[in-house]
Amino acid sequence: MKFLTDTLAKKLWLTVTAAIFITILYSYALSYLFYEKLYVENVEESLLEEGLALASDYHDGPLTDEFKGHVAWYNTKSETDVFIVNNPRELSACFPFQMNYDSLINGAERDELLKGNPIFKSGYEDRFNGRIMAVIVPLLDESRLEGIIYLYLPLEKISDITKDFAYLWMIAAFLFLIVAMISGTALVKKMTSPLLEMKRAAEQVSKGDYEVSIKNQSQDEIGQLANAFNTMADSIRQEDERKREFLANVSHELRTPISYVKGYSEALKIGLVKNEEDYQKYLELIYREAGRMERLVGDLLDLSKLETEEYQLVKMPIPLAQLIEDSLQKYLPRIKEKGLELEYDLDPEIIINADEGRLEQIIQNIMDNALRYTESGSLSLHLYETEEGCCIELVDSGIGIPAEDLDKIKQRFYRVNKARTRADGGTGLGLAIAEKLVNLHEGELTIESTLGKGTTVRIYLPIIIE
């Protein structure tokens, strides 16, 4: 049996075939029953009608020869066998006495006839040596059972008709079976072919080929599965690309400081440096690049930590204005040095539930960016309450971001100017980390920018409502 059920297609085919078979058999049995019932009822009814019509000619008193003659004549003309019985013995008239005689009707039937009710019989009757269907109509004179009209048809005649019907049925059923099985097979094939295709595609994906796509026209469950598979394969492909890009970025970002460190240290080592001033300058450069590597590795570590699900914030109620002001303090010398103006307006009432250290990191990252790309003009920082919480808004008058880069700016290592040196000290991970942290605080980070005019960063955060 196992070879029959080792594939879904075979299972479906078996189910469909079995269902067809059962349906045919069941409907055959049912319609046969109905047919027979209807037919039998019809025959019974017509027998009864005949009987009652004949009985209507009987009027009181013993049965006359004339009446018997009428019925006998009718019997010669009718397809039904009709006869009259008025022998009291046949009518079980002696019932309380044991007559050792097998009467045509029994005591119970006699009682029923005495009530004026006809009797219906169907089945084997010794008297007729076969199966018959009969109706017995009483001929009553008040409560005297003067006789009965016995009408019957051999059941063979009826089964002859049902036999014809059965042949017709069988032929129709056979044709239906063939058609149903062919279309069933086609249907099963159509249903299971996307599954096979998916299986092949999955094998390709596991071999590393993410370019597969399942052609699918249907919108049913299998079609939806195929679509989901395509989306999944696409996601895997994108993730794979991102991973490659990320690795490339990491190695690229590391290579610059490493080559600096390597180059300058080599110069120091082979005594290329002639004076103390250069010596100090080289050391300074090595130190700076090592610091950059440290930051980069630190940021990468942060990012990878943030991406794990178990990363936990240590939240507590924080007066946000205070925290921002504190954070700003360390930027004041740099702002002054660059000759920028800083304007800020912080709503002191706002208290949020947040991780203090992480919040500082967010502010630091966006401030770093703003300072890095603003050479002149001003920075303005606002904290205000919104409908759903609060907003930290940082507006600079820096170089701005081209519109086409705006949606990618938060990606790791994304830079607007790929050729830009890393002399400004950024790791390319600041915004990615900031957004991650904002999201962890159930907030949102948005960036608006006009190239050459400046950039606005808004951080929306939920607040504690008193």
Place this chain on the structure above:
Amino acid sequence: MPTIYKLLIVFAYICLLAGCQQEEYEPIAEKANVAATINIKDMSVSFIDIDKQEKMAQWTLEKPYTGGVIFPDGDTFLLYGKDIDTIDLFSLSKGTMIDHWDVGEGIVNGLLINKDELAFADENQDSIRFFDLSGSEHATVDTEANPYTMTLSEKEGLLYVLSFDHEELTKIDANKKERLEGFTINPYASGALLLEEQNELWVGGHGEGIDIEKNVHVYGTKTGELKTKISVPTMPVDFVQKDDWIYIVSHGSNTLYKVDKEGKVADSVTVTANPFNIELAGEELLVAGYDSSDIQFINEDTLTVDKRVKVGEGPFQIVLREK
């Protein structure tokens, strides 16, 4: 368990048993002339006041009785049935069962002899069993198979017993309880009338197999010869005599015939449906219709139906009590 409780339980048990047995029926007035019909189909007995020609009471019984006898005391009502292993005695005036005799199954007919003795036809033992009125059986005489109809010649002290499906009549000396030589009769004989002054036994019957009995067979009681046949179709099964007239019911044709002693049919009338029994009460003939579940009061002279009284279903036998 204390003795008092045991006694209480026994007492309760006796009460329960007594309660079961002491089924009470409607009492029958002592002074009335009564015709009781034993109704087979609904296992009941209907009591009809003969003078008023109306039903007085109906007892629905627990056993399938087929026949009965009222004792000369006019109060004890004996009932028997082929499938019952007792003969049960009831008091008409009290409406309760007063006694039962364990006789075994098979009793199909009972006849009061000389006011102090009962003869029962036992179909299982193929015998006539004689009892006194207190229920003790004092004689048994074997008969041909399936004895049914019994008729007594008081003058000769002879009991004639018709064997139902055996074409033989058994003659019994009712005094000595001895079987005498019988004679051959018609098959499936049922119903008999003895005309002692003519030494004739008129025998009815159902007929054998598909052949329906159409005649009453008249046999000479001394010789056993078939003297004549009286055509009274079909299935004459019971007789009653009133002076010079003999009344015969034929259940196959639902007909009552009035016949003289020569066997000449003087009159006939269609009666109630499927009558098995006829009795005479004063001037009235009582015919029980087994199929129509009624009794007809028919004037014996004119054969006109005076009254029809509904009874229980399937009246099979009429038992009279006339004061």
